[in-house]
Amino acid sequence: MNLDRTEHEEAPRASSGLDMAIAVVTRLGGGLSALLLLVVLCITTLGVFNRYVLGRPLLGVDEASGFLVVAVVMFGAAEALRRGDHIRIDILFDRAGPRGRWWLELWSQIAILVFTGLLLKAAWHTVTFSRQFEAYSTGYLEVPLWIPQSTMVIGAGLLILAALGALLRHLRERP
Template sequence: MRAPARLGGVAASLMIFVILGLISWAVIARYFWNQPLPWADDLSGMLLVAMVGLGMAEALRRGDHIAIDIIGHRRSGRPAQLKIVWSSFAVLIFAGVLAWSTWDQIRFARDFGSYAPGEIEVQSWIPMLPLLLGWGLLAVTALGQLIEALAGRGRS
């Protein structure tokens, strides 16, 4: 179950370079050729949302996600396993709730036929899709960690 998270992380990493190139191109076009790209900011924002959505599962897989150690991070054995089970379960529920909410927003935007504000004329549900995919990847990654922890193979 690690491959989907890694694939999302690779896609998110590549988007960093795409955003860098897009912003660089917009700056050069504006200041050297006096030809601003009015859509560049909107596209950068959409790519940033996609990058975060696709990268969050990889951050969880690597242990780079935001965590609050109430129990303590120096536990080992059974307490460490219980901490992994609890945190994986919490992330799984969190990802499920947010996936459901995002799906509701996508469905509403699609049924309503709304368009994203700004210079890019795209239906507003389309930029939400990578976020929905990201919640799914996060849920799959958390489920994998939960199964590994219950089997006694989880990392502490």
């Protein structure tokens, strides 16, 4: 876990126009993530109520919840990264000096960018494939698959923005 910040410390302050723009975009993603989490809670509660109290289950609740949970994670990941609330293992980081920490953080941000770039490429390929072949979900909802899959593209784009902002901020803080 990231131990650099105390419990009451805020997210990194925006120091440039680009930082502020990234902060606004990732906060919107985080807000949408929180809203979708409430939607998942509501439809799950409604589904449970209908199934066990009314005896008439709502079809497609599980499928919709699954799609929405992916959207929650993808939209919220960038804001978590920007705020430093992501999970990481600090075994090496804690043992390194200031210069070593700087290099480890640089490597970390580059690794996030590479991984997220690959995720974006794979997600884009998946969405275009699903659109080309007009693939639909196999559950009760029968949603065109490119619609829920596009949350991966949007989330990867947000995550790239957050990682790029963190990398640029980090490069300005040379030890």
